[in-house]
Amino acid sequence: MSTSAATTAPPAAATAQETSATVEFRQVRRAFGAAVALDGLDLAVRPGELLALLGPSGCGKTTALRMLAGFETPDFGDVMVDGEDVTAVPAHRRDAGMVFQSYSLFPHLSAADNVAFGLRMRKIGVAERRARAAELLELVGLPQHGDRYPHQLSGGQQQRIALARALALRPRVLLLDEPLSALDAKVRLTLREEIRRLQRELAITTLFVTHDQEEALSMADRVAVMHAGRLEQCAEPAELYAHPATAFVAEFVGTMNRIPGRTGDDGSVVEVLGRRLPVDGPQAAPHREVEVLVRPEAVELLADEEGKARVTGTMFLGALTRITVRLADGTVVKADMTTHAAATFPAGAAVTVGLPDHPVLIDERRA
Amino acid sequence: MAGLTSLRNDTSLWRGGRKPRLRAGRGTILVVSAAYFAVPLIASVVYTVDDPVKGFTLSAYTEILSADGFLSALLLSLELATATIAVMLLLLVPAAIAVRLGGPRLRAVVEVVCSLPLVVPAIALAAGLTTVLKWGPEYLARTPFYQTIVALQNPNFPIVLTLAYVVMALPLAYRALDAGLRTLDVATLMEAAQNNGAGLIRAVTSVILPNLRAALLNATFLTLALVLGEFTVASILGFQPFAVWIVNGSNGAQGSVTIAVSVLSLLLTWGLLLMLSTGGGRRPTHEPRPTSGPHNEKEGTT
Amino acid sequence: MNANTGRRRAATGPQRHQPLARWAVVPLLLFVAIAFGIPALAMLGGAFTTSDAGPGTAVHYTTGNLTASLQGAYFTALLGSVKLSLTTALISTVVGLLLAQAVVTSRHGMLRHAVLSASGVLANFGGVPLAFAFVATLGNAGVLTQHLGLDKAGWSLYSFWGLVLVYLYFLVPLMVLTVISSLDGLRAQWREAARNNGATTWQYWRYVALPVLAPSLLGGFVLLFGSAFAAYATARAMVGASVPLITLQIANTLGGNVFAGQGNVGLAMSLDMVVVAGLVMAVYIPLQRRSARWLV
Numbered sequence: 001m002s003t004s005a006a007t008t009a010p011p012a013a014a015t016a017q018e019t020s021a022t023v024e025f026r027q028v029r030r031a032f033g034a035a036v037a038l039d040g041l042d043l044a045v046r047p048g049e050l051l052a053l054l055g056p057s058g059c060g061k062t063t064a065l066r067m068l069a070g071f072e073t074p075d076f077g078d079v080m081v082d083g084e085d086v087t088a089v090p091a092h093r094r095d096a097g098m099v100f101q102s103y104s105l106f107p108h109l110s111a112a113d114n115v116a117f118g119l120r121m122r123k124i125g126v127a128e129r130r131a132r133a134a135e136l137l138e139l140v141g142l143p144q145h146g147d148r149y150p151h152q153l154s155g156g157q158q159q160r161i162a163l164a165r166a167l168a169l170r171p172r173v174l175l176l177d178e179p180l181s182a183l184d185a186k187v188r189l190t191l192r193e194e195i196r197r198l199q200r201e202l203a204i205t206t207l208f209v210t211h212d213q214e215e216a217l218s219m220a221d222r223v224a225v226m227h228a229g230r231l232e233q234c235a236e237p238a239e240l241y242a243h244p245a246t247a248f249v250a251e252f253v254g255t256m257n258r259i260p261g262r263t264g265d266d267g268s269v270v271e272v273l274g275r276r277l278p279v280d281g282p283q284a285a286p287h288r289e290v291e292v293l294v295r296p297e298a299v300e301l302l303a304d305e306e307g308k309a310r311v312t313g314t315m316f317l318g319a320l321t322r323i324t325v326r327l328a329d330g331t332v333v334k335a336d337m338t339t340h341a342a343a344t345f346p347a348g349a350a351v352t353v354g355l356p357d358h359p360v361l362i363d364e365r366r367a
Numbered sequence: 368m369a370g371l372t373s374l375r376n377d378t379s380l381w382r383g384g385r386k387p388r389l390r391a392g393r394g395t396i397l398v399v400s401a402a403y404f405a406v407p408l409i410a411s412v413v414y415t416v417d418d419p420v421k422g423f424t425l426s427a428y429t430e431i432l433s434a435d436g437f438l439s440a441l442l443l444s445l446e447l448a449t450a451t452i453a454v455m456l457l458l459l460v461p462a463a464i465a466v467r468l469g470g471p472r473l474r475a476v477v478e479v480v481c482s483l484p485l486v487v488p489a490i491a492l493a494a495g496l497t498t499v500l501k502w503g504p505e506y507l508a509r510t511p512f513y514q515t516i517v518a519l520q521n522p523n524f525p526i527v528l529t530l531a532y533v534v535m536a537l538p539l540a541y542r543a544l545d546a547g548l549r550t551l552d553v554a555t556l557m558e559a560a561q562n563n564g565a566g567l568i569r570a571v572t573s574v575i576l577p578n579l580r581a582a583l584l585n586a587t588f589l590t591l592a593l594v595l596g597e598f599t600v601a602s603i604l605g606f607q608p609f610a611v612w613i614v615n616g617s618n619g620a621q622g623s624v625t626i627a628v629s630v631l632s633l634l635l636t637w638g639l640l641l642m643l644s645t646g647g648g649r650r651p652t653h654e655p656r657p658t659s660g661p662h663n664e665k666e667g668t669t
Numbered sequence: 670m671n672a673n674t675g676r677r678r679a680a681t682g683p684q685r686h687q688p689l690a691r692w693a694v695v696p697l698l699l700f701v702a703i704a705f706g707i708p709a710l711a712m713l714g715g716a717f718t719t720s721d722a723g724p725g726t727a728v729h730y731t732t733g734n735l736t737a738s739l740q741g742a743y744f745t746a747l748l749g750s751v752k753l754s755l756t757t758a759l760i761s762t763v764v765g766l767l768l769a770q771a772v773v774t775s776r777h778g779m780l781r782h783a784v785l786s787a788s789g790v791l792a793n794f795g796g797v798p799l800a801f802a803f804v805a806t807l808g809n810a811g812v813l814t815q816h817l818g819l820d821k822a823g824w825s826l827y828s829f830w831g832l833v834l835v836y837l838y839f840l841v842p843l844m845v846l847t848v849i850s851s852l853d854g855l856r857a858q859w860r861e862a863a864r865n866n867g868a869t870t871w872q873y874w875r876y877v878a879l880p881v882l883a884p885s886l887l888g889g890f891v892l893l894f895g896s897a898f899a900a901y902a903t904a905r906a907m908v909g910a911s912v913p914l915i916t917l918q919i920a921n922t923l924g925g926n927v928f929a930g931q932g933n934v935g936l937a938m939s940l941d942m943v944v945v946a947g948l949v950m951a952v953y954i955p956l957q958r959r960s961a962r963w964l965v
Binding site: 069070071090092093095096098099101102103104105106107108117118120121122149162165166168169365 | 856858859861862863864865866867868872876877880881883890962963964
Binding site: 374390393394396397400403404406407409410411413414415416454457459460461462464465466468469473476477480482483484485486487488489490491492493494495496497498502529531533534537596597598602603610613614622623626629630632633636637640641 | 690691693694697701705706707708709710711714715754756764768771772774775780786787789790791793795796797798799801802803804805806807810811812813816836837838841877887895896898899901905906916919920921923932936939940942943946947950
């Protein structure tokens with residue numbers, strides 16, 4: 001095997017952040033029998049950024065991550081790290097630290113020995129191993145827990161140790177495979193911030209796989225939404241939320257209303273709720289029955305005794321309250337407003353529903 | 368790109384060279400093991416049907432029935448098995464259920480008691496039993512206990528063997544029953560049954576036992592296999608059930624008849640155990656192992 | 670975390686206790702006290718008293734039986750049993766692990782089912798028929814012995830290695846059953862985490878898999894040792910007395926094949942066996958616990 005060139009110290013990268021690596025998937029395809037996990041994935045990760053791979057289960061996000069770690073090989077296409085194809089490099093020389101979903105700590109080793117495991121594999125001396133393990137335990141906020149065994153640690157602590165272990169070999173890329181999904185809600189929140197802080201501090205290029213859109217939006221520099229083995233959209237969280245490129249992204253990220261409408265004489269306008277609004281993104285043929293996608297916070301409600309819509313329920317969310325409205329044709333629409341304003345819309349109240357004068361996304365009518 | 372592609376091809380070559388080697392290693396292990404376990408069985412059958420003079424013959428099997436003492440030995444073993452299973456179930460089923468209802472201390476006591484026989488190998492148990500039985504004529508000759516000792520050793524039905532076999536079956540049978548009960552929430556089931564108006568006994572017989580069918584079968588089959596194959600205690604105490612007869616009693620018969628009997632008894636026992644591991648052992652939960660718990664309880668048969 | 674749930678269960682348990690429950694256990698305890706306790710005490714007492722030379726002779730306390738049981742032919746037999754048990758347990762542990770690993774890594778569900786069923790059957794069976802099956806195969810007149818001319822090559826089934834070969838027949842399946850659930854318990858994440866930390870396949874086995882399996886393997890080894898140590902029927906039916914084994918010696922002294930008055934030495938040897946079996950369990954149980962903690 002003459003692949004050592006790819007695994008030795010990273011070549012001086014001509015990027016802004018000198019130590020951080022770039023990662024790129026090019027036309028990557030992978031099928032397991034008849035099931036296509038990746039169907040021509042193209043994705044570039046910038047140096048030092050935290051990129052979340054978001055999508056429903058089976059969308060191929062984990063396969064992409066495991067490919068980078070060397071646990072899967074592409075049927076077609078290249079996986080590049082710093083411009084070099086790494087598909088030929090075996091997993092144990094990939095230089096990519098990985099944190100698994102859960103239970104990945106070696107049960108027979110103490111926390112410190114778990115962290116130092118990779119150094120031991122590299123035949124690094126005991127003293128240096130200890131020092132580095134202590135340093136890493138400090139980094140993840142568990143300096144006192146080095147002697148504990150995995151079964152003596154809570155789930156959150158185990159994942160911190162796993163994170164320290166993944167960083168022990170100073171990898172060029174950090175891979176996180178749903179590391180928070182097995183944890184309690186509260187621990188999940190603190191660990192989110194912790195991971196983000198560490199990642200910024202180390203400026204390490206990071207791929208984070210998750211099916212939790214809130215997690216992805218709150219942590220990542222950019223979010224790549226995947227669907228059926230393909231990349232739907234890769235953008236910054238705010239952009240992704242405000243301007244979803246496809247209907248799938250629109251609905252997967254955040255909550256989305258689907259209100260029936262009809263395209264105008266050309267496909268660039270749509271008639272909805274008695275108004276004509278410009279169409280954003282992909283257009284449909286003229287005079288077609290479509291559905292208009294609107295975020296709950298964009299929906300306007302007006303108390304109106306003549307109104308054909310009825311409030312059917314309210315859900316208190318804290319500062320905001322989500323009001324459910326049934327339109328005359330039976331369509332259910334959700335509208336978010338401040339809890340204070342929502343007080344004027346009790347259940348059963350008659351209202352009219354309005355939309356702001358912004359371009360809207362449309363999608364084919366569903367049955 | 369060309370360079371990268373060729374690198375990948377190297378990898379696939381490398382992988383291609385490695386996987387078959389692993390598979391070959393696995394294949395070798397499986398084939399050698401299969402041969403080791405199959406050859407003695409096949410050879411035994413060949414031995415019994417292949418007469419050096421007459422060639423192929425089934426006479427070894429037909430002669431079994433007429434062999435001296437065969438039927439009485441087999442009958443004795445079956446009787447012992449029946450009695451052992453009955454006593455074992457009567458003692459263990461209430462205890463195993465009670466353990467699920469009682470506190471952790473009760474559970475610990477029963478587990479220790481049922482594991483005790485593991486510490487005393489069959490031959491040591493037999494040694495202890497011979498000592499006790501010798502007390503009869505020596506110390507108890509003039510007491511009412513003498514009749515008890517005599518009755519224990521009645522050669523037509525040696526109760527003492529049943530006692531020993533129940534003791535030897537305890538660890539195995541208890542574990543089988545306990546594994547079955549583990550899948551049930553006995554306390555809740557009992558409360559539900561009693562809440563619906565069933566008495567204590569009725570709750571056990573109508574709710575717990577039907578759910579325990581597989582575990583009961585498990586315990587029964589394992590005990591049956593143990594008794595049918597038991598040689599150590601019976602031979603030391605001087606009785607002649609089936610396994611002892613094969614070694615001692617059939618000496619008069621031809622060698623091939625002896626082998627034929629043991630082939631039949633192998634098949635019989637294996638049939639029973641296979642039934643257990645495929646049919647009877649099927650539980651509502653996915654239990655991958657055909658039998659449960661550590662297996663050193665089987666000293667008696669080895 | 671496990672400790673917590675255990676404690677919680679123990680804490681909530683007492684509220685649901687049925688006071689009647691302990692009465693259901695009484696018959697079992699009484700039975701064990703009589704059928705197991707009396708012979709065990711008789712053996713213990715006999716091991717420490719002089720053998721009765723006949724009715725009316727006074728019985729004395731002595732440690733002579735135990736001393737005798739650890740000397741001469743008796744000690745040779747004890748050593749023979751230990752040697753046979755160690756050898757068979759060691760071979761079975763290695764072979765059983767390899768076989769179980771071959772089954773676990775195989776993608777054929779049928780193979781797994783077949784091997785597990787067969788192991789369940791074979792592990793629970795040994796004894797006389799097994800001995801005779803090997804006699805018919807590899808004995809002096811055995812099918813393989815005759816066809817392959819093994820006797821001319823100096824092969825004898827009625828020897829130490831012959832016994833080893835036969836014992837493996839029930840010990841290897843026992844090991845497969847013991848170790849296969851542990852192999853299933855080895856998480857894929859551990860292998861991948863090890864690889865991810867730069868471990869080669871060999872290093873993964875050396876530093877992760879084998880250490881994690883160690884309690885289970887050791888526990889299995891000890892269990893096999895105990896099984897082989899206590900086995901009597903197979904050896905008795907096969908070799909008679911040509912290989913010195915403690916079980917055969919005990920049977921001899923009890924059967925009166927030696928001088929009168931030696932019976933209690935047999936009881937002392939039985940006590941030796943109980944001590945060994947007790948040690949086996951004392952080693953096995955903590956190993957089992959540790960393995961369960963790691964591999965569940």
